[in-house]
Amino acid sequence: MGRGNFMALALMLLGVAGMPFLTSGSYALTVGIFAGINALVAIGLCILMGSAGQVSLGQAGFYGIGAYVSSVLSIKFGLPVALSMIAAMAVASFAAVLLAVPALRLKGHYLAVATLGFGEIINVLLNEWGPGGPSGFGDIPHLTLFGYTLSSTTANFYFIWICVAAVIIFSLNILNSRTGRSLRAIHGSETASIAMGLDIVALKMKVFILSAVYASFAGALYAHYVTFISPSSFNLFYSVLALMMVVLGGITNVWGGVAGAIIITILPELLRKFEEFDVLVYGLILTLSLLFLRKGIVPLLIEKAVRLKGGSGARA
Amino acid sequence: MLELNGISKEFGGVRALSNVSFTVKAGSVSALIGPNGAGKSTLLNAISGIDPPDQGEVVFAGERVNGLSPMTIARRGLSRTFQHLELFGDMTVLENVIVGRNARTKAGFLASGLRLPFALREERESRKTSEEILDYIKLSHHRDDLASNLPIGEQRVLEIGRALATEPKLLLLDEPAAGLNMRETRDLGELIKRIRTEKGITIILVEHDMDLVMSISDAITVLNFGEVIARGTPLEIQKNPLVIAAYLGDEEA
Numbered sequence: 297m298g299r300g301n302f303m304a305l306a307l308m309l310l311g312v313a314g315m316p317f318l319t320s321g322s323y324a325l326t327v328g329i330f331a332g333i334n335a336l337v338a339i340g341l342c343i344l345m346g347s348a349g350q351v352s353l354g355q356a357g358f359y360g361i362g363a364y365v366s367s368v369l370s371i372k373f374g375l376p377v378a379l380s381m382i383a384a385m386a387v388a389s390f391a392a393v394l395l396a397v398p399a400l401r402l403k404g405h406y407l408a409v410a411t412l413g414f415g416e417i418i419n420v421l422l423n424e425w426g427p428g429g430p431s432g433f434g435d436i437p438h439l440t441l442f443g444y445t446l447s448s449t450t451a452n453f454y455f456i457w458i459c460v461a462a463v464i465i466f467s468l469n470i471l472n473s474r475t476g477r478s479l480r481a482i483h484g485s486e487t488a489s490i491a492m493g494l495d496i497v498a499l500k501m502k503v504f505i506l507s508a509v510y511a512s513f514a515g516a517l518y519a520h521y522v523t524f525i526s527p528s529s530f531n532l533f534y535s536v537l538a539l540m541m542v543v544l545g546g547i548t549n550v551w552g553g554v555a556g557a558i559i560i561t562i563l564p565e566l567l568r569k570f571e572e573f574d575v576l577v578y579g580l581i582l583t584l585s586l587l588f589l590r591k592g593i594v595p596l597l598i599e600k601a602v603r604l605k606g607g608s609g610a611r612a
Numbered sequence: 613m614l615e616l617n618g619i620s621k622e623f624g625g626v627r628a629l630s631n632v633s634f635t636v637k638a639g640s641v642s643a644l645i646g647p648n649g650a651g652k653s654t655l656l657n658a659i660s661g662i663d664p665p666d667q668g669e670v671v672f673a674g675e676r677v678n679g680l681s682p683m684t685i686a687r688r689g690l691s692r693t694f695q696h697l698e699l700f701g702d703m704t705v706l707e708n709v710i711v712g713r714n715a716r717t718k719a720g721f722l723a724s725g726l727r728l729p730f731a732l733r734e735e736r737e738s739r740k741t742s743e744e745i746l747d748y749i750k751l752s753h754h755r756d757d758l759a760s761n762l763p764i765g766e767q768r769v770l771e772i773g774r775a776l777a778t779e780p781k782l783l784l785l786d787e788p789a790a791g792l793n794m795r796e797t798r799d800l801g802e803l804i805k806r807i808r809t810e811k812g813i814t815i816i817l818v819e820h821d822m823d824l825v826m827s828i829s830d831a832i833t834v835l836n837f838g839e840v841i842a843r844g845t846p847l848e849i850q851k852n853p854l855v856i857a858a859y860l861g862d863e864e865a
């Protein structure tokens with residue numbers, strides 16, 4: 297996995313372990329939970345954009361499918377939550393395949409618009425067919441694992457960040473393997489990749505599915521934590537937010553997704569003191585950081601670190 | 613090993629290949645020569661499936677392969693290098709070769725993500741084989757350098773190494789000596805001979821360097837304006853008046 301990744305992971309877990317003791321009340325932990333949920337979506341989008349060179353403005357669609365399918369299955373059909381979550385991820389994968397078949401022929405702006413359309417269609421469906429329509433529904437059960445129900449904020453906080461850690465490890469394993477090399481090879485030369493026997497279409501498709509699985513997993517975790525959902529949490533605004541996290545954090549490194557998610561989730565909370573100007577300051581900060589941190593925060597930090605050490609060959 | 617029957621290819625009215633037919637014997641080094649624009653690269657693209665022919669038949673190892681994807685053709689044992697280098701520039705020398713192992717390995721998202729034992733074993737074997745290939749092509753000292761940082765001569769050799777990693781039966785080399793100095797060209801000639809004799813790989817060589825072509829080829833095919841104008845041993849080709857005319861015409865132009 298590499299020393300850098302190992303240290304980052306250790307640091308993250310240390311922070312997570314200490315959070316409940318460093319903060320008072322459940323407010324900070326709740327924000328921390330949302331940061332973790334967003335991180336899952338952002339990591340998937342990060343791999344999709346940074347490694348496979350695709351773009352998606354429709355992650356809210358998968359996020360919504362995860363939340364709705366898992367909630368409905370557990371309420372209406374009485375499925376154990378763990379099972380309904382897995383089923384929700386399967387449904388999201390299927391949706392990803394349906395979307396990817398036409399979308400992967402498109403590039404750049406066209407792909408962005410196609411995925412945006414997908415997200416909007418899902419949102420319309422949730423509004424029309426989802427229980428409670430636009431106002432949503434509640435009484436969604438918490439996740440129960442090995443007889444223990446995750447109802448307290450602290451338990452959810454720990455569980456969700458353990459999931460984030462697992463997803464980071466899983467993703468890093470993929471990126472440092474045959475699959476990750478193939479993705480980088482496609483970036484380097486499509487012609488040579490094909491000549492070396494790589495199945496470019498299948499690879500792009502699978503990355504798409506991977507991002508959908510992460511986003512739907514996040515959606516399901518969200519639903520079973522807040523226990524009340526409505527379509528407005530899964531609209532275009534969320535897709536744009538996810539894109540912001542990834543671009544701000546840096547698309548070339550999964551840690552960029554994590555960092556971006558944490559920043560974008562926490563920032564509005566920190567800006568509360570600006571009262572009615574908070575949205576303005578928020579927008580200003582984002583615009584300035586995108587202007588001055590082109591590559592994203594994490595890749596820039598790595599560059600700095602490498603230069604300090606005087607090395608050159610370091611990779612994440 | 614390879615049989616071409618009536619291969620034709622047009623680019624918007626320009627006949628890049630017309631009715632090209634010849635066979636390549638297993639275990640031989642066959643050169644494909646001809647003036648600039650004769651259609652040599654176009655023919656390699658047609659054989660490897662990168663840019664399939666309009667007409668004609670490519671029979672590789674006893675089976676018709678035109679119409680198959682380049683990926684499938686590669687997995688059947690056909691590999692190649694490119695006239696305009698197509699290395700994975702942001703990847704290390706070793707990684708470039710390991711990508712060549714892709715055609716022979718399986719681990720997917722789940723197996724790699726979960727580090728399943730078979731994926732780890734496969735990864736170890738890929739690395740080992742690729743390191744052996746780097747030894748074979750004498751690039752081990754550049755193992756962890758970025759491919760784009762190598763001098764052009766070594767980049768060309770690296771492309772051959774990457775192609776070898778796919779375990780080909782037939783290897784297509786498109787101007788491997790372009791941009792090489794005399795010593796590098798001689799080493800390249802030795803490498804090609806070793807690949808043929810030690811690994812038993814059949815080779816089709818597109819090349820402008822006549823000393824190299826004449827010294828390592830068993831058979832030579834000459835293309836001019838997309839047509840085969842001569843075929844024979846190096847000695848026969850050197851004396852062929854049609855070939856001499858084609859090359860002289862090329863120099864006057």
Ligand SMILES: Nc1ncnc2c1ncn2[C@@H]1O[C@H](COP(=O)(O)OP(=O)(O)OP(=O)(O)O)[C@@H](O)[C@H]1O
Nearest residue numbers: 623626628646647648649650651652653654655695
């Ligand atoms: N993709 C393409 N589109 C249009 N014309 C092409 C294309 N590829 C090749 N051609 C044309 O086909 C003819 C043969 O080109 P090709 O590259 O096969 O020649 P070559 O024998 O490899 O030449 P060189 O020795 O310069 O590499 C040329 O006239 C070239 O302009």
Ligand SMILES: [Mg+2]
Nearest residue numbers: 652653654695
């Ligand atoms: Mg050529």
